[in-house]
Amino acid sequence: EPPAATTGSESNVDSSLDAALEAVSSPLDAYPIPSEPIDGVADLAGQTVYYVPITLQSPQFSIVSAQLTEALGNVGIDVQVCDGKGNPSDIGSCIGQGTQAGAAAIVTDAVPYGLAANALDAAQAAGIPVIIANQIADENHPTSETLGFVPAGGSDQEVAIAQWITKDSDGTANILMNRTADGPSQKAYVQAGLDELEQICPDCTVTINDVSSSNFPQVTPSVSAALLNDPTIGYVVNDFAQFLQPTQGGVQAAGMIDSVKGVTGSVGVGGLQALASGTYLYAATGQANAYQGWVEADLALRLITGTPAPEYTIPVRLFTRDNIDSIELTEEAEASGEWFGPTTFRDDFLALWGVA
Amino acid sequence: MTLGTIDGVRAETPAPRGTRLAVDSLSKTFGRSRVLKDISFDVRAGEVHALVGQNGSGKSTVAKILSGLYTPDPGGVVSFDGRPFDLPVTPLDARTRGMAIVHQSLGLVDEFTVLDNLRVGRLEATGPFRRVDWKRERAAAKAVFDRIHRDVPLDARVGSLNEEERAVVAIARALQDATPGNGLIIFDESTRALGRRALESFFTLLDEIVATGTAVLLITHRLEEVVDAADRVTILRDGAVVESGREVAGMTEATLTTLILGRDLIELGEHDRPAAGNGAPVRVEGVTGLGVHDIGFEIRPGEVLGLTGLAGSGYDDVPYLLAGVSPASAGSVTIPAAESTGAQASARDIRLPGLSPSDAIAAGISLIPEGREHAGIAGTLSVAENVAFPQTSRARRQLMPFSIRGERALAERWIERLDVRPPRPDVPVATLSGGNQQKVFVAKWLATDPDLLLLHEPTQAVDIGARHVIADAIRRAAADGTFVLVAGSDENELSLVCDRVLVFADGAVRQELTAPMSPDDIVGAIYADGSRAKLRQRAPLSEPSAGSHEDAPHD
Amino acid sequence: MTDTKTIPNETVAVAAAREAEPHSWFGWASSRFAVIAVWILLIGLFMVLRPQNMFHPGTWGSIFGGQSDLVFLSAALLCTIIVGEFVDMSVASNFGLAAILVVVLNVTHGWNVWIAALVAIAVSTLAGIINGLLVVRVGVNTIVVTLGMGTVLLGIASWVSNLQPVSGLPPEFSSVATTRIGGLPITFYLAVALMLVFAYLLQFTPLGRNMRFVGENREVSRLAGVRVNRIRVGAFTFAGLIAGIGGVLSAAYFGGAEAMTSQTYLLPMFAATFLGTAIFQPGRFNPLGTLVAVYFLATGVLGLKFLGASPAISNIFYGGVLVIAVTISTILHRRAR
């Protein structure tokens, strides 16, 4: 094979990688706003939408719920937040409650369809539109007049992480990937990152370590074991920031805190502060949760009014030790959505809904 | 299984007429130790049969085999009314044949009512909803009480009954499955905590019961009960029978003692009592609290002062008040300066209100309360740890190590002095027999070398040998300069150890007895209405009159 | 007076109790119904603050219809507590395993769903039996056995489910749980019936009386002819059985299950069971008190949600109510006795 070609293609990859990293590391010029306006939103005043996050113990859902409440509040719709508490009993009873109360729509967040299949079916059977947010569309439950999906930025985040590691390691990274095994979506996100790595970093090695919230205490030893098993591992990745602390514990216990770079996805202000403190984290990705709240509102309004829904994307951003100082690390900043793009998206949505 | 053998035995051994329970070559091995060795005895219908022996001789083991808690070694036979049991005995099997056991605590659950306690395990479901037919249960309970001519309120919580009523409930429960004239009740030290009158009424009841033909197997340490109340006695020594079913008639406590111990007991005679009265006494003044009002007395150097009275007369509250264990509202104790301690010591005046146990111990007052299991020892801790506990517990410097060797030496000294067996400081106390546990318990407080030693029922439920060892130790402490007070209801114990006895009534001292005094004197003084009755007044062989309801329950 | 003497302080207590008896009607009632009064107050408060929610039937449907899992779990927990065993820490995992098993056997392995349900319940019951044998026959510490068993069962549940949520039970099976009568799912009626039968059993049948006696004093019960060990093993077995049935019903109700979620029931189930000791029969574990406690806690948590409280506040409420209610009941009960 002609070496020149390889070099050429490599430099091609290099430059496109640089561009991709540059793009994902910067805030958007504008959030992607659907184009088609919604009619009849004004008639919905006084109705109630139920918001059922998998658990409010995870801070991202408080942000989404606040934004959703604010968004729909602008059109006179009440949002009833009902904590799923991570178990089917509470999730099911929240959805059932919404169904019985004749909610205008029910928005679930990060709840796999299977976890509340009966309740979700029953809600739709009662004619209540259901929005499944933060999940990959479920083949067994296709989008319909009463069912819509708001995707997550999970795959994009994993891809960005793959790109950053490739760049940072010059394509030679040895990676420990802690994959959350809590649901089908998580697996799919990580797979997207792995696919990307395979493409752009053929020399990278990846070890997968399945972790799960049901086995939280074992995250630490499993990380230690993986590192001890292969001391050349240079990157430890988490898809969810929830596992950051036990993962770091595993790295520390294996005595490799100095030789390992920590990376995490779905980061919030807490994780970014840890990144800023410069101890273990080198890079982190996050998704625009504030914007997601408005997207969920938009989809809810569309399903309620029977307006066709567009494909949404939730923007993600890569934070590194280089750009972390450029953002404000406060809860207010996080809730405003300013980390990912201009906060004017609110007005754009309101204009679409005809209430601006 | 050895069923075949048993069947063979069954066929060959026709029961003697009138034999209710026959125990034949019963053995029991725990681990490597054989605690019962070929025990044989029989209990006849209509008799009170005593089973006696030293602590650890195997009495309770027999009872536990008969109640099905332990499986005996193969080879033994237990037959009832001529029919062998399938061993191990099951409680239900025993019950259907009319054999019941009453435990030393009487086996009552305080939280439940008399009716519940009586009918537990016998309640029957009726109807499609399997409800308890309480009307029927009440009738059944009532019938048993009627049969024994006693009356206890069925809905009272057992915890609120007095001791006689509790004994009646326990007996009634044991009797209810025996058809009149049949059955056997086993009492394992059930009488140990009964006061004199309760004891007498217990035996009155027992006598009525055996008069109908029901048999009683009585396990006890009170030789008086054997001599007075039993028809025959079986004596165990070291797990073997030394006397099987010997007629009691004509036996004295002394002969019994010799049989039990395998030797004569050295009498604690009057002669070794020191002359009381030199030096200043301990003065107890104006004590009020619990059931006593403004009492006062003195304890002279070298003497052992006894307190006694009826249950509820308050005599048994005094040690607890003086030791700061129960709160006193008024009163004081003055302990004179010890002559030996020299000039700087002066009499100590201890005010009782607000006194805590640790204050009392610091002031030289030690209490040996009743209830070894509850208040005496920590069973899983070792003999040494228990004996040394009052010293270690109050060490000034709680974080400095104490001397393990010192602790062991202390324990060994007392093990030797009180002849604790086995003589090992490191075994958990719970593995000792009852009498030896009691010795450890007494040693624990004697080892504090108190100025004032308070005891309550110090020799309850210990065998005759251990009782003398303990009594001896108490007397020696008195002789060595400790002021000693013994509260007790057992006139035999009091006459054995005390030089002087105060008899209480209604929370005050009513009478003073001085040595020499016999158990009869003490009982006579306790019960103003009469002297000590023979425990069992054998009933004339007629049915007791139906109207003889004594002991109406009182609160 | 034989026994009281050994505890000199208790003599005083007994005397005090006797004296107190006639006067204490108010105390008697207050120690029994204080929590219910607080419940009513709480409902009143929420009604004033959030009328739009509290006068909505869906709210009551949620409070009463959504707690069946918890009722089953608390009933299973009560089984062993009543006979004097310390808490069975494995019931939640056992429940979770049954829920997972019925789905996995049916959906993944294609078994007939009813057979899958029976097998799931049988496995849970077996776990209960093993608990019972180890505790009762071998004499191992209850916590050790049930904690260990719970961990093993959780492991098995994660293993058979591959740590994924599983779903896909046939609707006709789910209907045994989801069918609504009078606005509430069947599971509600089953849960209430379970507790009523349990209460009836304890209060009115010989078995129940024997269970209480065994819980109070094993030796006395044994000598009275109660088959103590059989009752104790039976209690563990029934705990397993009830957990299994509850788990299967839960899977039917939700159409799916997930291994980890059973652990989230631990706190509420303990809270309800212990709070139950402050209701109806102070100081005593009792099924009806537990049932009320479940709905009481559900009301509080839901009401707080309506008021927009964060989960942090809900936790503080949960813990605070538990401690305060039982403390007050303890004090009142002590006074009233």
Place this chain on the structure above:
Amino acid sequence: MTDTKTIPNETVAVAAAREAEPHSWFGWASSRFAVIAVWILLIGLFMVLRPQNMFHPGTWGSIFGGQSDLVFLSAALLCTIIVGEFVDMSVASNFGLAAILVVVLNVTHGWNVWIAALVAIAVSTLAGIINGLLVVRVGVNTIVVTLGMGTVLLGIASWVSNLQPVSGLPPEFSSVATTRIGGLPITFYLAVALMLVFAYLLQFTPLGRNMRFVGENREVSRLAGVRVNRIRVGAFTFAGLIAGIGGVLSAAYFGGAEAMTSQTYLLPMFAATFLGTAIFQPGRFNPLGTLVAVYFLATGVLGLKFLGASPAISNIFYGGVLVIAVTISTILHRRAR
């Protein structure tokens, strides 16, 4: 069944004790050291199966260096268990709250980190005192109090941290935990020292002896002049203090904390504490046994990870080892007596 001579007058008990003595050395040792033998076997097994890992010093660093949180928590749990209280269910949350508080006070509120640490420890200790007062003075059930308190503390921790992981402790503070001596962080030495001091206290000092007696029999202790209630409240207080110190050290070690993490320690901490009763002093809770149990379990879990076991398998191991080890120790101990 060689029944030999019985010295006249010697009770059966004495004979039994004498006879039992020489034979039971093996039983004596086996009931004490069986778990340690299994530990060694386990290590041997892993060494054969995964020599590349097990002969790597980092592995030992991980087994011994990574368990300090657990050791502190188990020590806190032991405090109350030893004095006869049932388990303090609040220590994990208390630990978590201290960890969160030190970070939040320092990073968010700008307090001096040492003062923040002291305040965090003080708050944890206060929680312990409140537990103690409610249990001992008011007489409320231990589980109710500590479960409720644990929930409240968890709520407070989530509230002050806003459910976010918090981080940013200054490195010079973290160095009190992270500095390595002989390849292991200081926290390892602190944890071991804590357990050694605890064991020393129990074995050799009057206070420890008093604690054991109180745990065994309160009335006996009271009559011997022990201030029983003071010791009981003290145990709860120390449980809070140790949990607080552990939490602060944990925050220092990790540079941060997260509210919910503390709950994940519940199972391992119970498992280690109860498994500890099968080591050194069978049937008795003891600090050194607990310490060994912590490392034993860590070895097992890490070894299984090397073998590629899934989390499910690790759970089955965890639970299974706990039950089997304690069961065997129970049986051996019973025989040996």
